[in-house]
Amino acid sequence: xxxxxxxxxxxxxTDCGYCxxxxxxxxxxxxxxxxxxxxxxxxxxxGELPTPKITYSPPAIKVPHNQKISYIRPCPSEPSKVxxxxxxxxxxxxxxxxxxxxxxxxxxxxxxxxxxISPSLGIVRLESETGDVMVFSEGKVVIRRGADERSAFWxxxxxxxxxxxxxxxxxxxxxxx
Amino acid sequence: xxxxxxxREDFPFLKSGRIYLDSTATSLTPEPVLEKVLEYYxxxxxxxxxxxxxxxxxxxxxxxNARVEVAKLINAKPEEIIFVRNATEAINLVASGLKFxxxxxxxxxxxxxxxxxxxxLRVKNTKKLELSVVLxxxxxxxxxxxxxxxxxxxxxxxxxxxxxNVLGVRPPIKEIAKxxxxxxxLVLVDGAQSVPHKKVDVKELDCxxxxxxxxxxxxxxxxxxxxxxxxxxxxxxxxxxxxGSIEDVGLDYFRLRTxxxxxxxxxxxxxxxxxxxxxxxxxxxxxxxxxxxHERNLTRRMLQxxxxxxxxxxxxxxxxxxxxxIISFNLKGFNPHDVAVALDTSSGVMVRSGHHxxxxxxxxxxxxxxxxxRASVYLYNTNEDVDVFLETLQEISRSLA
Numbered sequence: 001x002x003x004x005x006x007x008x009x010x011x012x013x014t015d016c017g018y019c020x021x022x023x024x025x026x027x028x029x030x031x032x033x034x035x036x037x038x039x040x041x042x043x044x045x046x047g048e049l050p051t052p053k054i055t056y057s058p059p060a061i062k063v064p065h066n067q068k069i070s071y072i073r074p075c076p077s078e079p080s081k082v083x084x085x086x087x088x089x090x091x092x093x094x095x096x097x098x099x100x101x102x103x104x105x106x107x108x109x110x111x112x113x114x115x116x117i118s119p120s121l122g123i124v125r126l127e128s129e130t131g132d133v134m135v136f137s138e139g140k141v142v143i144r145r146g147a148d149e150r151s152a153f154w155x156x157x158x159x160x161x162x163x164x165x166x167x168x169x170x171x172x173x174x175x176x177x
Numbered sequence: 178x179x180x181x182x183x184x185r186e187d188f189p190f191l192k193s194g195r196i197y198l199d200s201t202a203t204s205l206t207p208e209p210v211l212e213k214v215l216e217y218y219x220x221x222x223x224x225x226x227x228x229x230x231x232x233x234x235x236x237x238x239x240x241x242n243a244r245v246e247v248a249k250l251i252n253a254k255p256e257e258i259i260f261v262r263n264a265t266e267a268i269n270l271v272a273s274g275l276k277f278x279x280x281x282x283x284x285x286x287x288x289x290x291x292x293x294x295x296x297x298l299r300v301k302n303t304k305k306l307e308l309s310v311v312l313x314x315x316x317x318x319x320x321x322x323x324x325x326x327x328x329x330x331x332x333x334x335x336x337x338x339x340x341x342n343v344l345g346v347r348p349p350i351k352e353i354a355k356x357x358x359x360x361x362x363l364v365l366v367d368g369a370q371s372v373p374h375k376k377v378d379v380k381e382l383d384c385x386x387x388x389x390x391x392x393x394x395x396x397x398x399x400x401x402x403x404x405x406x407x408x409x410x411x412x413x414x415x416x417x418x419x420x421g422s423i424e425d426v427g428l429d430y431f432r433l434r435t436x437x438x439x440x441x442x443x444x445x446x447x448x449x450x451x452x453x454x455x456x457x458x459x460x461x462x463x464x465x466x467x468x469x470x471h472e473r474n475l476t477r478r479m480l481q482x483x484x485x486x487x488x489x490x491x492x493x494x495x496x497x498x499x500x501x502x503i504i505s506f507n508l509k510g511f512n513p514h515d516v517a518v519a520l521d522t523s524s525g526v527m528v529r530s531g532h533h534x535x536x537x538x539x540x541x542x543x544x545x546x547x548x549x550x551r552a553s554v555y556l557y558n559t560n561e562d563v564d565v566f567l568e569t570l571q572e573i574s575r576s577l578a
Contacts, residue, residue: 076514076531077547083514118576121523121569125515125577134515136522144512 010052011041018042073149081131081145084152088139126159133159179467181559187459188557196526196562200555201342201370201503201533203392206456213455214397217448225447226421226438240447243454244437247402250394250457251368251387252378259403259440260450264369265292266416267388267403268336270440271365272296274413281333282307284324284362286348287542288317288341291534293367297336307331313542316494317344321352332362339371339382343535343543343551344493345476345500347371354383363409369393374472374501374555376465385409391449396456400449403440410439417442460556468556472502475554475563479504482567488574492543502554505533505543508570510578513550516570519577524569526562528552 011024019040021027030036031054043049075081114127122137131146133155141159146152185191187207197205221235228234241255248255261267273296283297287310301308309327313319328335335357340347354364365386371377372387373394379387387404391397405413415422418433422442425432433439460468477497483489488509494500508516517530531548532539539545552566 077512116577118523118572121519121572121576123519123523123573123577132512132515134518138522140522142515142518144515 007052007054010049012043012049014043016042075145078145081147082149082152084143084146084149084156086141086156088141124159128155131155135159179463179471179556181471181557184463185557185559191557194525196524196565198552198554198558198562198566199527199529200373200393200558201551201553202529203398204373204395204555205557206397206452207395207459209459210395210397210452210455214448214452217451224444236447239451239454240445243451243457246454246457246461250377250461251372251389251404252380253387253404254407256436257379257404257407259405259437260445260453261401261403261440262399262446263390263392263401264367264388265390265401267386267401268293268365268367269296270403270416271334271386271388271413272300273416275334275363276412276414277304277306277333279305280307280331282309282329282331284309284311284327284332284335284337284357286311286319286337287313287538288319288344288346288348289336289338289535289537290342290367290369291536292369293336293338293365294537306333310537313346315542317341317346317492317538317542318494319346319348321349321356324353324356328356328360328362330360332357332360334363334365336365336367338367338369339377340368340374340501340503341493341535341538342370342503343505343533343538343549345503346493347501350382350384358383363412370501370503373460374465375469379404379406391453391456394453394456395459396453397446397449400446400453402453410435413440415440415442419443421445463556471556472554473497475558475560476500476502476504478560478563479552479554479567482563483570486567486571486574488578489570492545492549503551504553505549505551507545507549508574508578511573513548516550516573519573520566520569524565526566526569528566 008025008028011028013024015023019027019036021030021036027036027041031038038044038051044051069086073082075083116125124135126133130151131143134142141156143152143156146155187209188205189208190197190205217236217239221232221239223230223233223236225237225240244255244258244260248258261270277300283301283306285294285297285308297308300306311319311323311327313323324335335353337348337350337353339350350366357364363385365388366382366384368377368387368389370393372389385406389402391400415433419442422433422439423431424434480491480495480497483491483504483506484495490507490509492505507513513530517528520526520528529551533548533551539548543549554563
């Protein structure tokens with residue numbers, strides 16, 4: 001099992017709440033940081049589903065870039081538009097890299113039709129009229145074909161807020177989704 | 178056979194596990210070349226062709242020996258090799274140094290890198306010449322019959338690449354040279370993408386000028402070579418004149434030397450040229466045929482994988498025997514630059530994106546003005562490199578496109 005996403009596939013996906021977490025996903029995340037047991041789950045406890053043997057340990061976070069904003073201007077393919085790249089340090093308290101891709105996937109995939117996710121590569125791609133944003137799990141954010149500097153920054157901050165929310169949301173609020 | 182694991186030990190850049198698929202832009206440098214460059218700086222750091230003391234003689238010997246090694250690589254005589262900054266400078270040297278008459282014609286092709294295109298556009302305007310561009314088919318193929326209508330008694334020079342840096346196709350140089358020579362025209366071959374990757378023999382090609390860069394053939398940056406066929410140096414004026422290039426100077430006259438030093442005014446890139454000589458030796462030791470075979474196998478694997486990936490458009494021939502190890506492609510719904518960033522950030526695969534300094538080709542033949550993604554292989558790439566590249570690309574196509 002390479003990623004949290006792979007492990008999530010073996011969970012019951014019923015979001016019944018028996019374990020005390022609001023969803024199977026929250027249960028998994030709490031399990032990975034040592035705040036719940038697999039035996040809390042009624043499906044695993046009763047034997048209805050085989051208890052998975054999880055050998056997953058969160059990957060060590062490497063910081064490949066210096067934290068910085070780098071402009072490439074103009075956009076290499078369309079000189080009238082701009083490209084912006086930002087590298088951000090991952091938060092020290094998160095053991096899962098910068099963005100929690102499965103959370104983003106689960107919460108948003110049906111709400112934002114232009115959000116595309118590859119959990120195994122750690123890439124989220126958001127297309128919009130004002131520019132295309134790609135967010136990488138290690139903390140790099142790239143926007144291409146931004147109309148101008150200001151709208152490109154706006155687009156990046158929108159994408160970041162969207163994905164941030166998935167990582168920092170409290171379990172109760174998550175269930176409201 | 179080429180032992181790729183043994184080869185890889187020579188390249189310090191690869192030790193971090195990065196996957197370098199951009200050797201068409203520039204190649205990596207092996208230890209023997211780095212050693213040779215440092216040896217000059219450490220042991221015989223003196224100017225060439227000037228001093229009489231020991232170190233100066235050792236430096237001159239090493240520099241001239243590099244010329245011998247580079248000449249061997251293309252089966253030329255050492256005195257036919259001129260060290261320049263890179264292939265671009267070599268082409269510019271010929272373009273500005275060749276004597277033209279008004280109305281002379283230059284023939285080039287749509288496949289060319291900007292470096293073998295815009296110097297001719299410029300002399301066309303400054304010297305009132307005619308420039309004719311031979312168009313290829315959609316896959317980049319050019320045959321001698323495509324050239325025939327363009328070459329006539331007014332043609333002064335035919336400038337053509339031996340390997341396209343976008344499509345990997347190889348125009349038939351020998352036949353083109355024959356056509357040109359029959360009409361009394363000169364032939365310049367851009368060997369930037371061919372000399373590092375296959376056996377090139379100037380006698381066999383019968384070209385008049387051959388240009389190539391050191392940095393694309395495992396050598397240092399900042400040095401390249403221009404081959405001028407014996408006897409033709411009289412036709413070409415040097416780009417720069419000054420120290421090291423003269424035979425005699427008086428108050429109101431100067432007389433240039435003959436031979437390569439005529440073109441190498443000023444202190445040349447000594448360490449770089451010595452490194453380029455070491456690189457030529459390194460490649461010849463491995464064997465150009467072995468390198469070509471190795472690249473062909475990798476190219477076949479890459480082409481097969483790309484054909485089996487959804488949404489991929491491959492430019493150029495789909496047959497590995499008809500192209501060098503350079504493959505340009507596009508992924509549907511993706512800008513080429515985004516594909517390159519995704520490959521690099523997620524899997525450490527380095528590829529080039531954009532128009533690869535060949536805008537006319539992208540605009541008029543490939544109809545892809547936004548450019549393409551280009552992956553290219555060299556002697557140090559492995560099957561595993563190609564597989565990681567393909568797997569990542571397949572996941573990008575599946576989940577993100």
